[in-house]
Amino acid sequence: MTDALSSSPAFDDAPPGRIERLRGFWRLFRRNRSAVFGLAILALVVAMAAAAPLIYPDDPFSLAGRPMSPPGSDWLMGTDTLGRDILAGIVHGARTSLLIGLVATIVAVIFGTFMGALAGYYGGWMDEILMRLTEVFQTIPSFVFAILLVAIMSPSIQSIIIAIAVVSWPPLARLVRGEVLGLRNREFVQANILMGMPDWKIIVVQILPNCLSPIIVAGSLLVATAILIESALSFLGLGDPNVMSWGFQVGAGRSVLRRAWWICTFPGIAILLTVLAINLVGEGLNDALNPRLRERSG
Amino acid sequence: MSALVDFQGLHVTLPEGADRPYAVQDLSMTIAPGEIVCVVGESGSGKSITARALMGLLPEPKVRASAGRILFEGQDLLTLPKPARRALAGEKLSMIFQEPMTALNPLMTVGRQIEEVLIVHTDLGAAERRDRVLALLDEVKLPDPPAIIGAFPHELSGGQRQRAMIAMALILDPKVLVADEPTTALDVTTQAQILQLIRELQDRHETGVMFITHDFGVVAEIAHKIVVMQHGRTVEAGPADDILSRPQEPYTRALIRAIPSLIPRARRASGGREALRVEGLEKTYRSKGLFGKGRTVSAAQDVAFRLDRGQTVGVVGESGSGKSTVAKMLVRLLQPDAGSIDLDGIDLAPLSRRQLAVHRNKIQMVFQDPYASLNPRRKVGDIIAEGPITIGKDAATARARTMELLGLVGLKPEAAERFPHEFSGGQRQRIGIARALAMDPEVLVADEPVSALDVSVQAQVLELLTEIRDRLDLSVVFITHDLRVAAQVCDSIAVMSKGRIVEAGDLAEVYADPKHEYTRSLLASIPGRDWVIPDLGEAPVAAAGE
Numbered sequence: 001m002t003d004a005l006s007s008s009p010a011f012d013d014a015p016p017g018r019i020e021r022l023r024g025f026w027r028l029f030r031r032n033r034s035a036v037f038g039l040a041i042l043a044l045v046v047a048m049a050a051a052a053p054l055i056y057p058d059d060p061f062s063l064a065g066r067p068m069s070p071p072g073s074d075w076l077m078g079t080d081t082l083g084r085d086i087l088a089g090i091v092h093g094a095r096t097s098l099l100i101g102l103v104a105t106i107v108a109v110i111f112g113t114f115m116g117a118l119a120g121y122y123g124g125w126m127d128e129i130l131m132r133l134t135e136v137f138q139t140i141p142s143f144v145f146a147i148l149l150v151a152i153m154s155p156s157i158q159s160i161i162i163a164i165a166v167v168s169w170p171p172l173a174r175l176v177r178g179e180v181l182g183l184r185n186r187e188f189v190q191a192n193i194l195m196g197m198p199d200w201k202i203i204v205v206q207i208l209p210n211c212l213s214p215i216i217v218a219g220s221l222l223v224a225t226a227i228l229i230e231s232a233l234s235f236l237g238l239g240d241p242n243v244m245s246w247g248f249q250v251g252a253g254r255s256v257l258r259r260a261w262w263i264c265t266f267p268g269i270a271i272l273l274t275v276l277a278i279n280l281v282g283e284g285l286n287d288a289l290n291p292r293l294r295e296r297s298g
Numbered sequence: 299m300s301a302l303v304d305f306q307g308l309h310v311t312l313p314e315g316a317d318r319p320y321a322v323q324d325l326s327m328t329i330a331p332g333e334i335v336c337v338v339g340e341s342g343s344g345k346s347i348t349a350r351a352l353m354g355l356l357p358e359p360k361v362r363a364s365a366g367r368i369l370f371e372g373q374d375l376l377t378l379p380k381p382a383r384r385a386l387a388g389e390k391l392s393m394i395f396q397e398p399m400t401a402l403n404p405l406m407t408v409g410r411q412i413e414e415v416l417i418v419h420t421d422l423g424a425a426e427r428r429d430r431v432l433a434l435l436d437e438v439k440l441p442d443p444p445a446i447i448g449a450f451p452h453e454l455s456g457g458q459r460q461r462a463m464i465a466m467a468l469i470l471d472p473k474v475l476v477a478d479e480p481t482t483a484l485d486v487t488t489q490a491q492i493l494q495l496i497r498e499l500q501d502r503h504e505t506g507v508m509f510i511t512h513d514f515g516v517v518a519e520i521a522h523k524i525v526v527m528q529h530g531r532t533v534e535a536g537p538a539d540d541i542l543s544r545p546q547e548p549y550t551r552a553l554i555r556a557i558p559s560l561i562p563r564a565r566r567a568s569g570g571r572e573a574l575r576v577e578g579l580e581k582t583y584r585s586k587g588l589f590g591k592g593r594t595v596s597a598a599q600d601v602a603f604r605l606d607r608g609q610t611v612g613v614v615g616e617s618g619s620g621k622s623t624v625a626k627m628l629v630r631l632l633q634p635d636a637g638s639i640d641l642d643g644i645d646l647a648p649l650s651r652r653q654l655a656v657h658r659n660k661i662q663m664v665f666q667d668p669y670a671s672l673n674p675r676r677k678v679g680d681i682i683a684e685g686p687i688t689i690g691k692d693a694a695t696a697r698a699r700t701m702e703l704l705g706l707v708g709l710k711p712e713a714a715e716r717f718p719h720e721f722s723g724g725q726r727q728r729i730g731i732a733r734a735l736a737m738d739p740e741v742l743v744a745d746e747p748v749s750a751l752d753v754s755v756q757a758q759v760l761e762l763l764t765e766i767r768d769r770l771d772l773s774v775v776f777i778t779h780d781l782r783v784a785a786q787v788c789d790s791i792a793v794m795s796k797g798r799i800v801e802a803g804d805l806a807e808v809y810a811d812p813k814h815e816y817t818r819s820l821l822a823s824i825p826g827r828d829w830v831i832p833d834l835g836e837a838p839v840a841a842a843g844e
Contacts, residue, residue: 187671188681190631191733195685196658209675 035284116176179211398459409447457488518826579637612788679714724755
């Protein structure tokens with residue numbers, strides 16, 4: 001009996017290590033060309049944000065020269081209505097956008113996962129209450145709600161992050177609930193119950209790692225939405241007044257759009273490219289992490 | 299008798315990167331009118347691909363017939379243009395599938411789906427079509443054909459759906475019928491009726507039948523000719539009697555040897571010490587509606603049995619009999635509504651979750667599905683060790699015990715560092731057994747532990763279970779629908795039907811002289827019960843491979 005087992009293919013090759021699995025993942029990800037393109041743009045934005053204090057050590061709000069100078073002369077992207085360097089603003093704005101996008105998403109993912117996991121695992125009245133609560137949040141138009149929250153809390157980085165997280169978690173909670181609900185009745189979870197494993201451990205150690213892929217994909221797309229919401233808030237003047245941001249730049253230039261197109265255009269392109277890149281990467285992650293789609297594209 | 303269908307050196311290629319280049323390699327066989335040819339093999343043998351090649355249902359271009367011919371009435375089906383082939387399908391060649399629920403469109407009435415074949419292939423008027431459908435539904439022995447015509451698939455039982463499928467396949471009186479595991483999803487009593495029906499219809503209409511199955515019992519029941527396949531190759535082919543009584547090839551012999559015999563093994567003497575006593579166990583499912591009362595289904599009523607130490611009690615029944623509900627109540631995955639589960643002096647039934655925690659390890663479960671029962675994200679070593687760690691053993695002890703258990707279930711220690719997907723179904727089931735044993739249980743509840751496995755692997759896992767029971771002095775509650783398997787592992791048996799135990803007692807006695815009508819019909823429905831499995835002597839089971 002053991003002879004048959006030793007000759008089975010499962011024992012012939014070495015177990016895949018972490019590096020091996022990462023390499024396999026990269027192979028799958030690479031198959032989606034546009035995702036690689038997105039990743040490249042994203043890397044550029046990240047590099048720009050990281051290098052901001054080195055390239056433009058001065059405050060991006062400081063006046064650099066003559067107001068509304070067109071691009072190309074002394075300043076690559078020109079200056080705005082007050083004479084601030086637009087490129088400096090974009091480079092520093094990347095920091096704001098990425099920071100808010102990431103932090104707000106992390107908060108939303110943690111909270112949404114928590115709610116969804118509880119609702120999906122326990123079901124019954126717990127599910128009823130948590131899901132009705134989620135629906136309450138979903139019925140309020142998210143951007144209006146975000147404006148309201150920032151207006152109440154007074155604009156600052158923290159309040160913007162909180163507002164974005166508050167309007168972003170419900171879809172995640174629903175997603176995680178669905179996944180957990182499906183896994184909860186799988187036999188391996190029942191085996192864990194028989195061991196007498198505490199519920200929190202079953203959820204965190206056994207179930208959640210199995211729904212990681214959809215959470216990562218949804219989370220990556222959430223970053224893009226968060227950046228858009230932040231830009232929109234800043235555009236409306238609800239951004240943190242002490243922090244340079246792309247939305248603020250667009251908002252500052254909109255009254256002179258016909259005389260000085262560059263003031264709005266360059267930050268607008270920055271928003272567009274970043275959001276597009278994140279969406280492409282998110283889609284690539286989805287293709288690589290979701291085995292069913294993987295087969296269809298192969 | 300000239301051949302109706304003639305496979306000549308058929309090759310079907312698999313896409314690059316598959317575990318072998320050909321799904322089917324150099325297959326030659328013939329089907330004559332009025333003949334049932336059984337293609338037998340384990341999963342991955344290429345038997346279904348063969349059926350699909352004949353029907354033109356291969357998932358081309360990834361999987362395609364690359365060489366050879368399939369002649370039907372002198373024409374090569376593989377080179378036939380698409381429209382001509384389509385005209386043949388349904389009219390002269392037709393097929394029944396394994397899962398009648400998914401093979402029927404859930405949004406169309408059964409009558410309309412059968413009629414569809416007539417609309418596509420004939421010019422009959424509406425009234426004539428209706429008459430044809432009614433006559434055929436009557437022929438496949440469906441009760442009340444006019445009602446069935448207007449019914450949707452979900453309103454029929456599994457057996458009725460399969461009858462409707464057969465009616466649809468036979469409506470144009472095809473020359474060739476391909477049946478791909480048509481009874482695998484059905485209960486044993488229904489299976490017996492469907493097999494009977496196929497045999498009758500095929501006899502009356504002189505149809506050539508290609509019957510795909512993994513079950514030698516079914517083969518013994520209906521085959522005229524047998525083709526045994528393994529890894530895409532034909533291992534052995536010939537008249538049914540020859541192969542069933544005098545198999546030549548080692549693989550065929552191993553397969554037949556692995557079939558559990560219906561002759562019960564001798565009951566081992568019981569020490570008389572009771573391990574588990576179940577009394578008056580009840581469970582009712584209530585589906586509560588938002589409005590109104592909802593429905594109640596009684597899944598278990600007054601279930602009672604006892605199990606002596608070191609013995610195995612079989613709980614057998616068909617789907618919906620409540621046997622799985624009983625299993626889940628025993629390990630307290632479900633809370634019983636009433637009754638007692640006396641485990642060595644402690645009644646588990648009324649205990650709260652907290653009170654239960656100290657006793658939980660004494661009764662453990664082996665699950666049915668080897669793919670769903672192991673967490674795909676955890677290493678095998680962790681899966682086995684996390685139980686003991688949960689009940690307070692330190693990591694080193696748990697680790698050492700894991701290694702010991704891996705050896706006990708016939709796996710190498712390296713297995714601990716691997717993930718479940720790297721193992722075959724049989725090996726996973728071994729891991730599942732090791733996980734249950736890691737808790738040092740006194741009673742093991744095995745819920746259909748081998749029903750998802752191929753027959754040769756099944757034999758190995760059953761042997762392992764028996765061996766472990768004897769070595770560790772375990773008592774086992776063995777849930778199964780398969781009376782052959784029960785005959786080989788159980789000492790006593792409880793037959794369940796509609797939530798009740800209708801007959802219980804010593805296994806050999808029940809098999810020899812069933813008292814209850816239901817038990818009698820169950821025993822009479824076992825496929826191939828009249829076939830005396832030839833004594834092929836003892837040879838290493840490993841020949842069949844896992």
